[in-house]
Amino acid sequence: MNKKPQLQRGLESRHITLMSLGAAIGVGLFLGSAGAIQLAGPAILIAYALGGIVIFIIMRALGEMAVENPVAGSFSRYAKDYLGPLAGFITGWNYWFLWIVTCMAEITAVGIYMQLWFPSSPKWMWALAALVIMAIVNLIAVKTFGEFEFWFAFIKIFAIIAMIVVGLGIILFGIGNGGIAVGFSNLWSHDGFMPNGIKGIFMSLPIVMFAYLGVEMIGITAGEAKNPKKVIPHAIDTVLWRILIFYIGALTVIMSIYPWNEINTNNSPFVLMFDQIGIRYAAGIINFVVLTAALSSCNSGIFSTGRMLFNLAEQNQAPAIFKKVGRGGVPTLAILASTFVLLLGVVLNYFVPEKVFTWLTSISTFGAIWTWMIILISQIKSRKSLSKTQISKLSYKAFWYPFGSYFAIAFLLLVVVLMGIFPDTQIALIVGPIWILTLVILYFAKYNKA
Numbered sequence: 447m448n449k450k451p452q453l454q455r456g457l458e459s460r461h462i463t464l465m466s467l468g469a470a471i472g473v474g475l476f477l478g479s480a481g482a483i484q485l486a487g488p489a490i491l492i493a494y495a496l497g498g499i500v501i502f503i504i505m506r507a508l509g510e511m512a513v514e515n516p517v518a519g520s521f522s523r524y525a526k527d528y529l530g531p532l533a534g535f536i537t538g539w540n541y542w543f544l545w546i547v548t549c550m551a552e553i554t555a556v557g558i559y560m561q562l563w564f565p566s567s568p569k570w571m572w573a574l575a576a577l578v579i580m581a582i583v584n585l586i587a588v589k590t591f592g593e594f595e596f597w598f599a600f601i602k603i604f605a606i607i608a609m610i611v612v613g614l615g616i617i618l619f620g621i622g623n624g625g626i627a628v629g630f631s632n633l634w635s636h637d638g639f640m641p642n643g644i645k646g647i648f649m650s651l652p653i654v655m656f657a658y659l660g661v662e663m664i665g666i667t668a669g670e671a672k673n674p675k676k677v678i679p680h681a682i683d684t685v686l687w688r689i690l691i692f693y694i695g696a697l698t699v700i701m702s703i704y705p706w707n708e709i710n711t712n713n714s715p716f717v718l719m720f721d722q723i724g725i726r727y728a729a730g731i732i733n734f735v736v737l738t739a740a741l742s743s744c745n746s747g748i749f750s751t752g753r754m755l756f757n758l759a760e761q762n763q764a765p766a767i768f769k770k771v772g773r774g775g776v777p778t779l780a781i782l783a784s785t786f787v788l789l790l791g792v793v794l795n796y797f798v799p800e801k802v803f804t805w806l807t808s809i810s811t812f813g814a815i816w817t818w819m820i821i822l823i824s825q826i827k828s829r830k831s832l833s834k835t836q837i838s839k840l841s842y843k844a845f846w847y848p849f850g851s852y853f854a855i856a857f858l859l860l861v862v863v864l865m866g867i868f869p870d871t872q873i874a875l876i877v878g879p880i881w882i883l884t885l886v887i888l889y890f891a892k893y894n895k896a
Contacts, residue, residue, distance in 0.1 A: 479657070479697060480709050486650040487641040487706045488633045491694050496857075497654045498689040501661055502682075503854040504818045506845040507825035508665045509682040513842040516674035520665035521821045522757055528827035529820070531763070535893060536885045537820045538758045542751045542784070543881060544813025548659070549747035549788050551806040552740045553577050559737045562730070573792045576741060581785040584748045587774040591749055598742035605735040606692050609716055613699030630702045641706070652865050656807050657693070659814040661685060662821065663746055666753050679842045748784055755780035763893050808871040812878035815858050822851045822858075 482490050511524050522541065526534025556576040557569030564572075583594050615621035617628045633639060640646065664681050700715045709715055717732045756777035758764035772778035825844055829837065844851060865871040 479700075480715055482650045482653040482657075483697070483701065483706050483709050483715070485642065485653070486646040487637070487639070488701050489640040489642075489647050490650055490654070490701075491697060492640075493647050493650045493654045494657075494693045494697065495690070497651065497658060498686060498693065500854045500857045501658045501689070501818075502686040503845050503850040504821055505661060505664065505682045505685055506843070507847075507851055507854075508662060508821045509678055509842050510825055510840060510844045511828055512665045512678050513675050514840065516678070517757070520757075521662070521817060521824065522754060523761070524824040524828065525820050526761060528824045528831070531761075531893075532886070532889055533820065534761060535758070535763045535889045536882060537817065538754050538761075538763065539885050540813050540816050540882065542754045542758075544659075544810050544817070545747040545750045545754075546784065546787055547806050547813070548810045549744050549751075550792065551810075552743040552747070553788060553792050555740045556737065556744070559733055559740065562733045570792065574789075576744060577785065577788055577792065580741065580744045580748055581781065583745060584752060584781050585772070585774065585776060585778060588776055591745065591776075595742060595745055595749075598738050598745065601735060601738045602742070603692070605716070605732075606696050610691075610695050610699050613696075613703055617699065617702050628703055630698075632702050632705050633698070636705045636707055648860075648864055649868065651861050652808070652811055652868070652871050655815070655861055656811045658689075659810055660743070660746060662814075662817060663750055665821075666750050675841060748781060748788070751784035752777050752781035755783060763889075804870055805873045805877075808865065808874035809877050811871070812862070812865065812874040815862060816878070816882070819855060819858055822855050826851055 479490075482493070486493055508521060512520060515524070517523050522534050522538035525537040553573050553576055554569070557571070557573040560572040561567065561569065584591050612621075616623055617630065620626040620628065642649070664678065697715075700709070704715070716735070717728050755764055755768045756771075759766055759768035759780070768777065768780040768783065770777065770779045826848060829844070829847065832840075846853075862875070866875050
């Protein structure tokens with residue numbers, strides 16, 4: 447009798463380790479950091495550090511559950527198990543939605559980036575090509591997805607390391623600056639380290655947290671990791687120091703060389719850095735890196751949405767057809783369905799103003815905050831359901847429990863309040879709750895008996 451195809455455990459340690467880092471390094475750092483710097487000045491370093499600590503607490507909470515129960519769908523399954531089927535339903539579909547929204551922006555962005563090199567070419571051609579290629583990558587086998595994501599992440603990491611090394615050369619030895627060392631004085635010379643006060647740090651938090659969107663994808667990979675009890679803890683434990691090096695290190699170097707008030711959203715801070723030492727093709731180099739960041743996000747998004755649909759179908763919270771696993775050990779129809787919706791999104795993007803990209807990132811951040819909150823609450827409920835003996839046998843525990851979990855929840859609620867205060871992000875508090883309400887109605891209308 448033929449055995450029913452199942453998801454492959456084809457993701458190795460190097461795949462998940464690089465994916466966990468690549469997920470937290472994207473357009474939010476390469477381009478979005480400029481807007482955050484304008485709001486908080488050099489004090490943006492505090493915002494990224496605080497956000498990084500909260501993300502680390504969230505990831506340890508997820509890791510505690512994922513190591514003990516490594517399943518596809520991850521936090522959606524945990525939400526169902528510990529908070530009830532409605533919570534699992536909303537969380538799964540919400541995560542699918544947030545990645546669809548994110549991918550719509552990223553796929554369309556690919557077309558924009560390619561126009562730097564091919565200015566007369568139509569954007570839709572590149573957007574469509576990116577979508578088709580990434581869908582094929584995801585359909586072949588999970589190991590193929592892992593390889594692409596590994597190299598995408600490697601390119602981003604190499605670019606940041608190169609920028610930090612070059613920047614330190616300018617700061618300490620004056621390379622590219624006539625031998626005159628720049629030093630670190632720009633961090634406090636222009637209206638101080640905190641030019642806009644505590645308010646500036648608070649204002650920057652929604653942008654900062656968007657930059658971390660995707661790091662929770664480590665949990666999604668648990669169902670296809672070869673050795674989840676070893677791989678998942680290693681990937682999570684290295685997240686914090688990587689964030690410190692790549693986010694805080696890179697931004698410290700940038701703001702030491704360029705006064706924070708000279709950095710604007712019209713240029714990537716990374717382009718400014720390479721221009722400083724006379725690299726003629728700085729814009730092209732960074733455009734390539736940002737292009738890979740967009741493709742990486744698209745690749746991860748198709749992976750995540752496909753697995754989430756598969757998991758929802760397994761729990762009878764989505765059409766059963768999405769449970770089908772192809773020969774390559776991937777959820778073929780779930781991936782195709784997500785790709786089709788993304789194709790519709792690319793087409794629709796031609797008929798809406800560019801302001802929508804800001805709205806899309808805000809809506810994605812709302813979806814991410816919901817996911818992170820559910821992870822924390824599920825972990826609290828999970829821990830309370832265990833006996834002292836069971837707790838002592840946990841091989842990987844949440845950080846600073848229970849105070850860390852409650853602190854992270856309070857922090858996320860603060861970010862939601864801040865999103866409601868500032869006009870550019872208010873749209874997320876309209877679309878987000880409407881989507882959640884729609885899911886509640888759908889659940890009781892169709893899936894309540896599942």
